[in-house]
Amino acid sequence: MEADDLRIQVAWACRILALRGHGDFTLGHVSARGSEDSIYMKRSGLGLNEVTPEDVLTIDSTGIKLEGAGQVHREVVIHTELYRARPDVGSVIHTHPPHSIALGASDAGLSLLGHDAALFKDGVGVFDDSADLITRPEQGLAVSRALGSRRAVLLRNHGVVVVGKDILWATISALTLERAAYIQAIAVSFGGLRPMTPEMAERLHPDKYPDDYMADYWQYLIRELRRQRLDHGMPEAAQP
Template sequence: MDKTFVEDKERVIQREKQKMQRHLSVGNWTVKEKVALASRILCRHGHESGLAGQITAREAERGFFTQRLGCGMSEVQASNLLLVDEQLRIIEGTGMPNPANRFHAWLYRARKDIQCIVHTHPPYTSALSMLGVPLAVSHMDSCALYENVAFLAHWPGVPVGDEEGKLISAAMGDKSGLLLAHHGMVVVGRSVEEACVLALQFERAAQLQTIAAGAGSIRAIQPELGREARDWLLHPARLGATFGYYARRELAVAPQCIT
């Protein structure tokens, strides 16, 4: 019998991860271009809510990139992004940054591993936030968020002050996602690619939870299997390839977003 059918699963997983590292291609985009692409990707998947929500990404030690206030997610281009410091003072670009970006600065200061932050109000996530129900990660596709999402049950109001920055950064802790009651989601990533993909999975998990809860009780995933799937889905090469797939779809219809 071929040894493939009797090989230890963990050994197979590690071997396939090494293959992904060698064979999966990722786009050679700048951080600004990735932010513009992520904004377009998330907009197409229902994360747009007027002028609400922000995507930011670190730029070395100078500050972070963000869209200017008044620019919708479908209008973001690499050329119209702002570079701001943690006091939201403009370093590069023209226009006004969203005052709500202030809590992003608190997250960047608290977590040196964070390279990108996504905050949006997509419909299913927002519906859960209105119910005051934590996100249930109980499907394989969402397992990158398994044991990786916190819940803030207290709504602090419009997040433009330092009080909100303290509250949100403390609630996030070491997690990658945070469901804000009466508000929306915050997702952080070690790259723009990771934050974008996790934000897509967050809303997908909220959608599945809403559908499943209407049909019966949601069954929990076995913890060891949830963690196994989380580690598989969070492999950087896989995340990069997933982002690349969505980016190519955007570039096919809006190549100007990175020119």
């Protein structure tokens, strides 16, 4: 994918995450891996809901800025270390969504209560070394170890890191994780939990999460942003 298209996708991903409860002042960041080791990442100092393609920096595999105006987020090592550890990952998201943080601050673990949780049938990692900001490469490496081969890791008392093979998968997975945690919080208030079996989740997964659904969900979310006039500074919709 072209650099310009990746910048646009990163900006849309930020808006989508803000729309669905991942915003937290100017915190949280999204990146996508480009060709030749370049990484496209939201700059610091902006809320997720106000990122435009011009606010997406090009950085190298060590987190040094190559192109773009503005500062690199201090937690850039989350991105650089995960890309290094996971060649299959094309996009990394770090945000502070409330229900997922609450889940990570408990001993509960994610329960297979519904279709949302079934996306995480292989489990979610937990990083509990510390609640510090992740600013040093060795901390980023520790986060990548806690993630392992999974889609998401809960940073205990801090936030989440969600990855995907591309930005669509990473974004939809981040929304789905927060929704699964939200559903679990509601279910706990009703009483004892009745999760589906791991076998059921395994069977459901390919039907519920095929590749082409991601493109449909992505386009739907962009239409929703446009309808709500939350697309300021973004490219116009392509004319038929």
